[in-house]
Amino acid sequence: MTSTQKPLIGPKTRLCMSLSARPSPFGTRFHNKMYEELGLDFVYKAFSTTDLPAAIGGVRALGIRGCAISMPFKEDVIPLLDALEDSASAIDSVNTIVNDDGHLTGYNTDYIAIYDLLAAAKIDPSTPFLLRGSGGMAKAVAAALKNSGHEKGTIVARNEKTGPALADLYGFDWAPTTDGLTAPLIINVTPMGMQGPEAEMLAFDEEIIKASDYVFDVVAMPAETPLMQTAEKHGKTCISGAEVIVLQAVEQFELYTGIRPERALIEKASAFSHAVAREERLQSLK
Template sequence: MPITASRDTVLCMSLAARPGNFGVRFHNFLYRELQLDYYYKAFAPTDLPGAVAGMRALGIRGCGVSMPFKEACIELVDELDASAAAIDSINTIVNTAGHLKAYNTDYLAVAQLLDSHAVPRTPFALRGSGGMAKAVACAMRDAGFDEGLIVARNERAGRQLAETCGLRWQPTLGDERPPLLVNVTPLGMAGDCADELAFEMQAIEAADTLFDVVATPALTPLIQAGQRLGKRLITGDQVAAIQALEQFVLYTGVRPSDEQYQRAAAFARG
């Protein structure tokens, strides 16, 4: 059934440097499924403060925030939920009568996936130091992963994240071969980085578990390598689906059934 809009239609959106279609398909599927008069659209803003001000001024209900805006948006909102304040990174903004409150549903998604995949609390290396890396590293820390390494070329951000989570920092992985590798960079993402492996093959071969937060494509070079080698895998589209579900609930106040959620996620992966 096609989406129809009226003057009463509630708008939601996302802001990303390179928008994908996952959120658009996921949210709009559930709006139709649950007969909610909502519509979701993805944007690549050239003026971030202007985009967030427009959300407030136009009464746009919800906004998903993706790389590289998860930290830059903090100063543009009125209030941080505990999920965002604890890690100083946001991925969701909810507009209630002009009051913008920010959340982080990435953290919730990562925590759920580590538990559902029964990932052992082994040493790990996490590549990345941006807003999403904060969510992943803090979720891992709080889940009991206390021996790890932040791999980041940005020394200031890398050291800061490592200190926040009680971890080590290095600019490269070097000769270390931890059992768990986590990619929280654009490496492997559709576009210029699509063919790049987030870690060297020697490290991938030595690992037991590979976790790539890149959602598009779900089968990044890292995940494909892990499939060939029979590794335990957590993919970015799994993270995207869970965090999108929690965003949907924040925007609408409605929680879909598990069956509706599963069909929406399958449709979004399309």
């Protein structure tokens, strides 16, 4: 039972959306559940695209209030926007667009969520890390680590252009593989373990996991990736992508609606969204 009846979808309904190579059900469930509980005249829909400029043109032309941006569009979308907020301009990566009467501003709520999670985990900034990945999300994680005081770390990426560039940007080391490397903090920011063709891939060898103290997997779908399962088996302190996706979605929700939801509602919408996602994943495996 909602405290306020949600209006039926009509001409005044405001649309929010997401763009991703692999659309996830989480954002759709989470945002729509919040709209339902708060009685807001909003609706949220996930999309993919092979024509990013046309899709962003549609956001502008159709008055779509907000658009979440996921891999692989977080950097390519920047030239299509009118302005960047500090969280996005600092790392040249966008995961959220807010449309104010045709003026599109890019934000990065991933960065905000990751910074807050690192602070909550109370990881000593002197802790060395391995960060696997060099895309837009990896840039958000690297920036959050740097701004949390971390100085000793290695960006692990096979891409000989983006890997060294990300390492140089924040003063970290670079390595093309994890061969011979260990660290107390290991972080996966690649699709390895993500629902789809790489679902069974382990982002770090088990020996590297065993040698670590903290394991952070940014992959959110599923929440229990092979990396998280292996880390939990060895008793490591874990930060999951499920935590990231909720915190960044809350920031997006506030940007789109102007409302900061209470913790109880966030937890309710999160539990609902993860439960539906798990059920859909189980059905797909049958």
